[in-house]
Amino acid sequence: CALPISSPDTGAPKPDSQEPGQFGTPCEEADDCNSGYCVQSADGTVCTKTCEDSCPDGWSCKQLLSSGDAVFLCLPNHPTLCMPCEENSDCQLPGSESVARCLRMGDEGSFCGGDCKTVPCPEGYACEDASDVLGQATKQCVKSDGICECSWLAISKAASTTCFVTNDLGTCEAVRQCLDDGLTACAAAKPEEEICDGLDNNCDASVDE
Numbered sequence: 643c644a645l646p647i648s649s650p651d652t653g654a655p656k657p658d659s660q661e662p663g664q665f666g667t668p669c670e671e672a673d674d675c676n677s678g679y680c681v682q683s684a685d686g687t688v689c690t691k692t693c694e695d696s697c698p699d700g701w702s703c704k705q706l707l708s709s710g711d712a713v714f715l716c717l718p719n720h721p722t723l724c725m726p727c728e729e730n731s732d733c734q735l736p737g738s739e740s741v742a743r744c745l746r747m748g749d750e751g752s753f754c755g756g757d758c759k760t761v762p763c764p765e766g767y768a769c770e771d772a773s774d775v776l777g778q779a780t781k782q783c784v785k786s787d788g789i790c791e792c793s794w795l796a797i798s799k800a801a802s803t804t805c806f807v808t809n810d811l812g813t814c815e816a817v818r819q820c821l822d823d824g825l826t827a828c829a830a831a832k833p834e835e836e837i838c839d840g841l842d843n844n845c846d847a848s849v850d851e
Contacts, residue, residue, distance in 0.1 A: 720756030751803030755782025792820035
């Protein structure tokens with residue numbers, strides 16, 4: 643079966659070094675894979691494999707939650723890491739055991755972290771104490787430098803987040819999302835002193851006050 647799962651760094655073998663159907667090779671449906679399981683990765687859907695305890699770097703052996711039988715597959719450690727989000731549920735995909743949280747990243751917006759209590763963070767990420775969008779303390783993988791880039795999964799979902807422009811006069815917001823060209827810029831207006839022009843110049847939900 644095909645599962646909506648992604649990872650920014652799968653650690654899977656390069657497809658051109660393997661025969662079709664093996665772990666890490668591209669697939670469109672379950673029948674394309676020797677294991678019978680086609681899952682989403684950061685770069686598209688790939689074949690995975692069943693497991694007992696070990697998997698390649700970046701993957702862990704986990705029970706398939708949507709299966710009635712006790713099926714264990716190699717699944718990505720951080721399926722939605724760095725994907726734009728609004729709620730914690732945006733970071734927790736069906737079929738995944740991930741407890742990733744949606745973390746506020748200042749005015750840039752909110753992005754998915756990745757649980758790092760039991761598995762390591764991928765290269766370029768650090769395990770840090772953070773607060774999710776509900777204000778709850780959590781320990782998550784956070785990008786060490788720069789803004790999150792859009793993965794294949796984020797683009798396919800047109801994942802979005804609310805961003806802000808803030809100054810002494812107030813805070814204005816807008817929505818940015820992952821499109822084919824990457825994460826859109828924050829198009830929020832710059833808060834300005836309120837004047838009588840029929841507009842909410844300082845973005846406080848009142849007009850011409």
